[in-house]
Amino acid sequence: GESVGLHLPTLSVQEGDNSIINCAYSNSASDYFIWYKQESGKGPQFIIDIRSNMDKRQGQRVTVLLNKTVKHLSLQIAATQPGDSAVYFCAETGFYGQNFVFGPGTRLSVLP
Amino acid sequence: DADVTQTPRNRITKTGKRIMLECSQTKGHDRMYWYRQDPGLGLRLIYYSFDVKDINKGEISDGYSVSRQAQAKFSLSLESAIPNQTALYFCATSELGQTSYNEQFFGPGTRLTVL
Numbered sequence: 001g002e003s004v005g006l007h008l009p010t011l012s013v014q015e016g017d018n019s020i021i022n023c024a025y026s027n028s029a030s031d032y033f034i035w036y037k038q039e040s041g042k043g044p045q046f047i048i049d050i051r052s053n054m055d056k057r058q059g060q061r062v063t064v065l066l067n068k069t070v071k072h073l074s075l076q077i078a079a080t081q082p083g084d085s086a087v088y089f090c091a092e093t094g095f096y097g098q099n100f101v102f103g104p105g106t107r108l109s110v111l112p
Numbered sequence: 113d114a115d116v117t118q119t120p121r122n123r124i125t126k127t128g129k130r131i132m133l134e135c136s137q138t139k140g141h142d143r144m145y146w147y148r149q150d151p152g153l154g155l156r157l158i159y160y161s162f163d164v165k166d167i168n169k170g171e172i173s174d175g176y177s178v179s180r181q182a183q184a185k186f187s188l189s190l191e192s193a194i195p196n197q198t199a200l201y202f203c204a205t206s207e208l209g210q211t212s213y214n215e216q217f218f219g220p221g222t223r224l225t226v227l
Contacts, residue, residue, distance in 0.1 A: 034214045043116075043202050043218025044155065051212070089154055097143065097206065097213030099170065102154040 012109045019077040021106050023090035026071060030092035030101075033066060035075045038087045038105070047075070047088075077108075085110045115139045116219035118203050124225045131190040133222050135203030143206045143213060144186040146170075146178060148199040149221075155202065161186055193226040200224075 013019045025033065031052050036044035048059045050066050050073075057064050063076040073090050091102040116137045125131055135144065142163045147155040147170075157170030159178040167178060175197060179187045190197055200223050204216040 032212055032214050036216075043204070043221055044216075045218070046215040049212060049214040091155075093214065098160070098168070100145070100155075100157050100160075100216075101171065102147075102156070104152055104154045 009104070010107045010109070012111055013080050014111050015080060015082060017080055019075075019080045019084065019108060021075045021077075021088050021090075021108065023073040023075075023103050024071060025073060025090070025092050025103075027092060027101070028068070028071065029094075031095035032093050032097075033064070033073050034091045034093065034100075035062075035064060035073075036089045036091060036102075037084075038089065040086075044089060080108075080110050082110050082112070084108060116203060116205055116217055118201075118219040118222045120222060121220065122223045124227065125193055126227050127194055129193050129226075131193050131224065133188045133201055133203075133224070135186045135188070135219060137184050137203075137205045137217075137219075139205055139207070139217060140183070141205035141207040141217070142183065144180065145204040145206075145216065146176075146186065146188045147202045147204065148172070148197075149202060150199050158188065190224075190226075193224075195226045198224060198226045 034049040035047040038044040050057045050064045061078045065074045087105040087107050089105045093100045119134045145160040146158040149155045156172050161180045177189045200221050203219040206213045206216045
């Protein structure tokens with residue numbers, strides 16, 4: 001079946017540096033792409049989403065980029081902080097929020 | 113108080129037993145979801161409900177059933193538990209935000225072990 005995947009299972013960055021987490025998707029019919037953050041022992045937490053008709057969307061310290069040509073999604077975190085250490089999941093869904101499909105996740109470790 | 117609660121938080125059971133996991137929410141959201149999380153596989157959608165009278169199968173519904181007793185309650189049942197249903201189970205809710213239903217609010221999870 002169609003799925004969402006990730007290039008890098010782990011990522012270590014220095015505190016203050018920018019982080020880039022990547023994701024490849026296979027369902028070109030998906031309407032939304034979403035990033036979630038999961039801290040140890042907790043449920044996932046919504047970060048940001050982007051609709052398929054957009055290339056870029058910015059939030060607070062985060063930017064999501066969508067490249068439909070190569071079916072690639074990325075999450076950029078500016079000035080990475082220790083509190084950003086977590087597992088990050090990309091997900092995709094249809095226009096009406098049906099059938100969320102999550103990727104396997106990338107663990108981000110922020111080094112002091 | 114937590115907006116999305118799950119009971120029990122941990123459960124150990126034996127193969128063949130019937131198990132029910134419960135989810136309650138005080139957010140007033142119409143949409144509720146059940147996921148399971150396995151190491152290295154992320155979250156996989158089991159069932160979702162857009163309102164009390166609506167139930168939809170997700171990616172991995174086989175071996176599971178659900179009941180939406182009220183807007184605030186969504187239960188997941190394993191009719192006859194098997195060891196490969198050992199996982200972390202999450203309930204989530206959502207409502208229409210500015211443009212989408214994509215902001216899901218997750219409960220703390222239920223860790224289920226089937227021996």
